[in-house]
Amino acid sequence: MIKYKLICKDCEMTFDSWFSSSKEYEKLKKKKFLNCHTCNSLNIEKTLMSPNILTLNNNFKNNKEIQKYKETKKLISKYQQFIKKNFNYVGENFAYEARSLYYKDKKSKKGIYGMATKKDIKELKEEGIKTAIIPWIKDITN
Numbered sequence: 001m002i003k004y005k006l007i008c009k010d011c012e013m014t015f016d017s018w019f020s021s022s023k024e025y026e027k028l029k030k031k032k033f034l035n036c037h038t039c040n041s042l043n044i045e046k047t048l049m050s051p052n053i054l055t056l057n058n059n060f061k062n063n064k065e066i067q068k069y070k071e072t073k074k075l076i077s078k079y080q081q082f083i084k085k086n087f088n089y090v091g092e093n094f095a096y097e098a099r100s101l102y103y104k105d106k107k108s109k110k111g112i113y114g115m116a117t118k119k120d121i122k123e124l125k126e127e128g129i130k131t132a133i134i135p136w137i138k139d140i141t142n
Helices: 022-030 056-086 094-103 118-126
Strands: 002-008 014-019 044-046 087-091 111-114
Touching: 002 022, 014 022, 056 087, 087 094, 094 111, 094 118
Parallel strands: 087 111
Antiparallel strands: 002 014, 002 044
Protein backbone atom coordinates (compact mmCIF):
# COMPACT_ATOMS: atom_id res chain seq x y z
CA MET A 1 0.00 0.00 0.00
CA ILE A 2 1.12 3.52 -0.74
CA LYS A 3 -0.27 6.79 0.59
CA TYR A 4 -0.27 9.88 -1.62
CA LYS A 5 -1.06 13.45 -0.76
CA LEU A 6 -3.36 14.67 -3.53
CA ILE A 7 -4.40 18.18 -4.52
CA CYS A 8 -7.39 19.39 -6.48
CA LYS A 9 -6.08 21.86 -9.03
CA ASP A 10 -9.49 23.58 -9.17
CA CYS A 11 -10.24 24.31 -5.49
CA GLU A 12 -6.73 23.65 -4.11
CA MET A 13 -8.06 21.21 -1.50
CA THR A 14 -5.45 18.70 -0.35
CA PHE A 15 -6.21 15.25 0.94
CA ASP A 16 -4.54 11.90 1.46
CA SER A 17 -5.49 8.68 -0.26
CA TRP A 18 -4.22 5.10 -0.17
CA PHE A 19 -3.47 3.03 -3.27
CA SER A 20 -2.30 -0.55 -3.67
CA SER A 21 0.59 0.69 -5.87
CA SER A 22 1.74 3.67 -7.90
CA LYS A 23 0.44 1.86 -11.00
CA GLU A 24 -2.98 1.63 -9.38
CA TYR A 25 -2.98 5.41 -8.85
CA GLU A 26 -2.13 5.97 -12.53
CA LYS A 27 -4.80 3.50 -13.63
CA LEU A 28 -7.52 5.18 -11.53
CA LYS A 29 -6.48 8.63 -12.71
CA LYS A 30 -6.53 7.55 -16.36
CA LYS A 31 -10.04 6.10 -15.93
CA LYS A 32 -11.12 9.36 -14.23
CA PHE A 33 -12.06 7.65 -10.97
CA LEU A 34 -10.16 10.19 -8.84
CA ASN A 35 -12.19 13.22 -7.93
CA CYS A 36 -12.16 15.98 -5.33
CA HIS A 37 -14.55 15.30 -2.48
CA THR A 38 -15.11 19.07 -2.07
CA CYS A 39 -15.83 20.31 -5.61
CA ASN A 40 -16.09 16.99 -7.48
CA SER A 41 -13.41 18.04 -9.97
CA LEU A 42 -11.40 15.38 -11.81
CA ASN A 43 -8.37 17.69 -11.95
CA ILE A 44 -6.42 15.80 -9.24
CA GLU A 45 -2.63 15.57 -8.99
CA LYS A 46 -0.10 14.09 -6.58
CA THR A 47 1.86 16.50 -4.40
CA LEU A 48 5.14 16.10 -2.59
CA MET A 49 5.09 14.00 0.55
CA SER A 50 7.77 13.49 3.11
CA PRO A 51 8.29 10.07 4.65
CA ASN A 52 7.02 9.55 8.17
CA ILE A 53 9.79 8.28 10.44
CA LEU A 54 8.71 7.15 13.87
CA THR A 55 10.71 8.31 16.86
CA LEU A 56 9.88 8.86 20.50
CA ASN A 57 9.70 12.61 19.89
CA ASN A 58 7.31 12.05 16.98
CA ASN A 59 4.95 10.17 19.26
CA PHE A 60 4.83 13.12 21.68
CA LYS A 61 4.47 15.53 18.74
CA ASN A 62 1.69 13.42 17.25
CA ASN A 63 -0.18 13.43 20.57
CA LYS A 64 0.04 17.23 20.66
CA GLU A 65 -1.10 17.41 17.04
CA ILE A 66 -3.98 15.04 17.72
CA GLN A 67 -5.07 17.15 20.70
CA LYS A 68 -4.83 20.33 18.63
CA TYR A 69 -6.83 18.67 15.84
CA LYS A 70 -9.56 17.63 18.30
CA GLU A 71 -9.77 21.14 19.75
CA THR A 72 -9.95 22.68 16.29
CA LYS A 73 -12.60 20.21 15.18
CA LYS A 74 -14.65 20.99 18.30
CA LEU A 75 -14.43 24.74 17.60
CA ILE A 76 -15.43 24.26 13.95
CA SER A 77 -18.38 22.13 15.09
CA LYS A 78 -19.55 24.98 17.36
CA TYR A 79 -19.36 27.42 14.44
CA GLN A 80 -21.30 24.98 12.26
CA GLN A 81 -24.04 24.63 14.90
CA PHE A 82 -24.32 28.42 15.11
CA ILE A 83 -24.48 28.76 11.32
CA LYS A 84 -27.10 26.01 10.96
CA LYS A 85 -29.24 27.64 13.63
CA ASN A 86 -28.97 31.23 12.38
CA PHE A 87 -28.61 30.98 8.58
CA ASN A 88 -30.61 29.43 5.74
CA TYR A 89 -28.93 26.60 3.84
CA VAL A 90 -29.07 27.13 0.06
CA GLY A 91 -26.91 24.21 -1.03
CA GLU A 92 -25.08 24.60 -4.33
CA ASN A 93 -27.19 27.68 -5.18
CA PHE A 94 -25.06 29.89 -2.92
CA ALA A 95 -23.75 32.22 -5.65
CA TYR A 96 -27.23 32.70 -7.15
CA GLU A 97 -28.86 33.31 -3.78
CA ALA A 98 -26.09 35.71 -2.68
CA ARG A 99 -26.60 37.76 -5.85
CA SER A 100 -30.37 37.72 -5.34
CA LEU A 101 -29.98 39.11 -1.84
CA TYR A 102 -27.42 41.70 -2.95
CA TYR A 103 -29.03 43.02 -6.13
CA LYS A 104 -32.71 42.65 -5.31
CA ASP A 105 -32.17 44.03 -1.80
CA LYS A 106 -34.25 41.27 -0.25
CA LYS A 107 -34.85 41.90 3.41
CA SER A 108 -34.17 38.42 4.70
CA LYS A 109 -34.17 37.86 8.44
CA LYS A 110 -31.43 35.27 8.06
CA GLY A 111 -28.20 35.15 6.12
CA ILE A 112 -27.38 32.23 3.87
CA TYR A 113 -24.77 29.51 3.69
CA GLY A 114 -24.03 26.84 1.14
CA MET A 115 -21.47 25.66 -1.36
CA ALA A 116 -19.72 27.60 -4.09
CA THR A 117 -16.74 27.03 -6.32
CA LYS A 118 -13.57 29.03 -5.98
CA LYS A 119 -14.51 30.76 -9.24
CA ASP A 120 -17.95 31.71 -7.86
CA ILE A 121 -16.40 33.18 -4.71
CA LYS A 122 -13.93 35.21 -6.77
CA GLU A 123 -16.73 36.57 -8.97
CA LEU A 124 -18.86 37.47 -5.94
CA LYS A 125 -15.96 39.39 -4.39
CA GLU A 126 -15.36 41.22 -7.70
CA GLU A 127 -19.03 42.27 -7.64
CA GLY A 128 -18.62 43.62 -4.10
CA ILE A 129 -20.59 40.82 -2.44
CA LYS A 130 -18.97 39.89 0.84
CA THR A 131 -18.50 36.19 1.49
CA ALA A 132 -16.51 34.09 3.91
CA ILE A 133 -15.04 30.64 3.49
CA ILE A 134 -14.97 28.36 6.48
CA PRO A 135 -13.95 24.72 6.74
CA TRP A 136 -16.94 22.40 6.95
CA ILE A 137 -16.68 19.07 8.71
CA LYS A 138 -19.26 16.48 7.80
CA ASP A 139 -20.97 15.06 10.86
CA ILE A 140 -20.03 11.40 10.57
CA THR A 141 -20.50 9.28 13.65
CA ASN A 142 -20.05 5.55 13.97
